[in-house]
Amino acid sequence: MLELKNVHKTFNIGTINEKKALQGIDLHLDPGDFVTIIGGNGAGKSTMLNMIAGVYPIDAGKIILNGDDVSRKPEHARARHLGRVFQDPMRGTAAGMEIEENLALAYRRGKSRGLSWGITKKEKELYHEKLKILELGLEDRMTSKVGLLSGGQRQALTLLMAALQKPELLLLDEHTAALDPKTAKKVLELTEKIVDENNLTAMMVTHNMKDAIRMGNRLIMMNDGKIIYDVRGEEKKNLHVSELLQKFEEASGDEFANDRMLLS
Numbered sequence: 001m002l003e004l005k006n007v008h009k010t011f012n013i014g015t016i017n018e019k020k021a022l023q024g025i026d027l028h029l030d031p032g033d034f035v036t037i038i039g040g041n042g043a044g045k046s047t048m049l050n051m052i053a054g055v056y057p058i059d060a061g062k063i064i065l066n067g068d069d070v071s072r073k074p075e076h077a078r079a080r081h082l083g084r085v086f087q088d089p090m091r092g093t094a095a096g097m098e099i100e101e102n103l104a105l106a107y108r109r110g111k112s113r114g115l116s117w118g119i120t121k122k123e124k125e126l127y128h129e130k131l132k133i134l135e136l137g138l139e140d141r142m143t144s145k146v147g148l149l150s151g152g153q154r155q156a157l158t159l160l161m162a163a164l165q166k167p168e169l170l171l172l173d174e175h176t177a178a179l180d181p182k183t184a185k186k187v188l189e190l191t192e193k194i195v196d197e198n199n200l201t202a203m204m205v206t207h208n209m210k211d212a213i214r215m216g217n218r219l220i221m222m223n224d225g226k227i228i229y230d231v232r233g234e235e236k237k238n239l240h241v242s243e244l245l246q247k248f249e250e251a252s253g254d255e256f257a258n259d260r261m262l263l264s
């Protein structure tokens with residue numbers, strides 16, 4: 001499904017701001033894997049997802065998506081294989097457009113037609129049905145402007161849009177971090193539901209260790225541009241937050257004190 005081979009990325013090479021963000025990432029995902037990713041600030045989590053999506057070129061190594069070497073392919077060429085949701089609820093949807101128009105854009109992604117043909121009755125039925133899954137009542141507000149929605153509603157919609165074309169890989173980068181705890185919980189439940197119902201392969205960065213343990217079938221810890229811990233199945237389910245903290249401290253020589261991971 002996804003294969004990262006010895007992926008390296010250094011930002012600002014040769015300058016005083018040089019930063020080795022990824023230092024030899026090796027990772028193999030099987031179809032249906034749902035991987036949670038944790039690690040301190042600056043560990044390279046977002047960079048890893050950005051490299052998979054082709055936001056920046058990699059310096060060395062290989063990225064293979066569904067058997068296809070995409071290492072040198074630009075972002076737009078990879079986009080139709082991927083769904084992405086970011087931390088910022090404003091980023092995944094167009095505020096000035098209606099809910100159904102946003103969905104139509106997601107639905108037609110990669111097709112040449114855009115919105116020029118209008119939204120058909122059949123499409124509206126599909127969007128209505130999909131929006132119902134969210135249980136937010138948005139199916140009755142399909143012509144409302146997205147800018148009127150709350151952050152949580154927008155993230156839920158972004159998630160739906162990201163999954164609409166059944167991407168080969170869903171990339172979630174702290175997508176509930178900007179939401180209040182109750183809304184975050186709801187969006188996480190939706191995440192599990194959408195991943196499950198569509199049999200998606202997913203990578204989810206979170207700073208919440210409990211969520212990282214509870215969700216998905218595999219957990220990865222990153223530190224200083226490397227994967228320092230990779231655990232799956234029963235072993236993962238049986239983990240405790242204290243063990244994760246210990247692993248982190250062993251690997252990094254740092255404590256998690258004051259880090260927001262401890263607070264949530």
Ligand SMILES: Nc1ncnc2c1ncn2[C@@H]1O[C@H](COP(=O)(O)OP(=O)(O)O)[C@@H](O)[C@H]1O
Pocket residue numbers: 011012019020021039040041042043044045046047048
């Ligand atoms: N576009 C960029 N330009 C320069 N440095 C970057 C860029 N993106 C990330 N970095 C640096 O790379 C390191 C890893 O960042 P990031 O992947 O965002 O960490 P995380 O998501 O784990 O908090 C950090 O030191 C960060 O400052």
Ligand SMILES: [Mg+2]
Pocket residue numbers: 045046047173
């Ligand atoms: Mg990040």
